[in-house]
Amino acid sequence: MARQIFHRSTSTFPADKVYAVMVDPDQLQARLDELGGPGAALLVYAADDGGVRYRLRHGIDPSRLPPMLQNLAPTELRIERTEALRPVGPGRYAGTVGVEIVGTPASITGTLRLTDTAEGSEFVIDGTVTVKVPLIGGKMEGILVEHVQDLLASETAFTQEWLARTYT
Template identity: 50%
Template sequence: MPRQIDFRSVSPHPADEVYATMVDPDYLRARLDRIGGPGASLLEHTADLEGARYRLRLGLDAKDLPSAVRSVLPGDITVERDERWTREDSGRYHGDVDVAIPGAPASANGGMRLRDLSDGGSELEVRLEVRVTVPLFGSKIEAVVGDQVQRLLAAETAFTQDWLSGNGRP
């Protein structure tokens, strides 16, 4: 049974500014360099004011993974993430994300929403379903993967806030 992950973050920056940053290829490359892991790269990218699509490759070093995951997925792990964003209106965006782990019985997909808040800031919400198709241990691994996804989203959010404040730029 898939495990649902809900993530929410608030930024003091308006959604249009956050969106422009999140889909900027220089920002994406810098984020991948900082927190993307071994072999991280921006595989594809298209973006404009109305929408964006990009594919990312992230790497997870086997030594950093919990033993429950290493027992099923030995060695380093490559994660491919495909994100698509659409502008609904000024200050409102929605997106879809698909995550694949080539050669592994695990995947995730879900939706994202970025919108302005009344105080001038913005809110990002992400809802994902993680699936691991391993008999007996699948739900345990889904819990571990879910925790790792939450940590990654938090690290990406912190990087984005630093970038927007001018501290994270190379």
């Protein structure tokens, strides 16, 4: 059984500026330095007229996880996340996200959407968390959803601060 994950954030900045900051390799590296945990790195970065694609590594000390998740990876947990975001029209961007928790039966897939609004812009992540473990996979999925929601909130705050420093 899979669990849905939904994250929505808004900004007073237009989508074009939010996109520019979200895909800036300096911002990505700084965000990883602050929030990425042990071994965090920007593994791949590619940009062209069609958009941007990058792969990030996050690290989590298992002692910071609930006991049920510690059983997934008794040593340092590595999370690799690939995002692709491209312009689809004026003030509109769309993309995908894929997350692999290395060496575990857990993954996340989803879509990304960034659009202009009357007040600025809106960023939406709509995804599915899957843990392929009989009987307890659903419980693990729920715990992962909570942790991912916390990470997304922290990343949103970091990006908003970066936007404010860059454009005000």
